[in-house]
Amino acid sequence: MLRRRKLADMSKEERLSILRAYENNEKSKAQSKAEKKISDILAWEDNKKTAVEAQLKKFEEKIEKKKAQYAEKMKNKVAAIHKEAEERRAMIAAKRGEEILKTRIMGAKCRHTGFDPNATCGCFQEFSASKCSKRSLFSLKWLVLLS
Numbered sequence: 001m002l003r004r005r006k007l008a009d010m011s012k013e014e015r016l017s018i019l020r021a022y023e024n025n026e027k028s029k030a031q032s033k034a035e036k037k038i039s040d041i042l043a044w045e046d047n048k049k050t051a052v053e054a055q056l057k058k059f060e061e062k063i064e065k066k067k068a069q070y071a072e073k074m075k076n077k078v079a080a081i082h083k084e085a086e087e088r089r090a091m092i093a094a095k096r097g098e099e100i101l102k103t104r105i106m107g108a109k110c111r112h113t114g115f116d117p118n119a120t121c122g123c124f125q126e127f128s129a130s131k132c133s134k135r136s137l138f139s140l141k142w143l144v145l146l147s
Contacts, residue, residue, distance in 0.1 A: 109115065
């Protein structure tokens with residue numbers, strides 16, 4: 001009430017001047033309050049962005065590590081496959097050598113004895129004296145003949 005009396009006693013210009021000052025004061029309070037809230041929101045946003053970016057970087061590093069591990073695993077598999085293929089080739093080469101040697105021995109034996117491998121006796125596939133009496137001559141001497 002006291003304020004109203006004071007306002008009533010003042011002139012119109014004085015009252016308008018006081019009202020403008022009050023209005024400007026309230027506007028500046030509202031403005032600074034809004035600016036503080038906007039500043040707080042910007043800080044919150046920056047904090048959240050930084051956290052998400054750190055999380056993304058960590059995830060990417062984890063993926064790169066797994067990718068490298070998987071690549072190493074695949075390289076090891078390729079090396080194991082190559083090793084096994086080499087072993088198989090070596091086994092085939094050894095078997096081929098054995099078969100060639102058997103064929104050379106049989107050829108030398110046939111030339112020496114005059115034996116026909118396509119004759120009625122069906123034991124040509126395996127060279128053992130127990131299978132055929134005609135082949136009792138088969139021994140290491142055939143290896144000497146080949147040399």
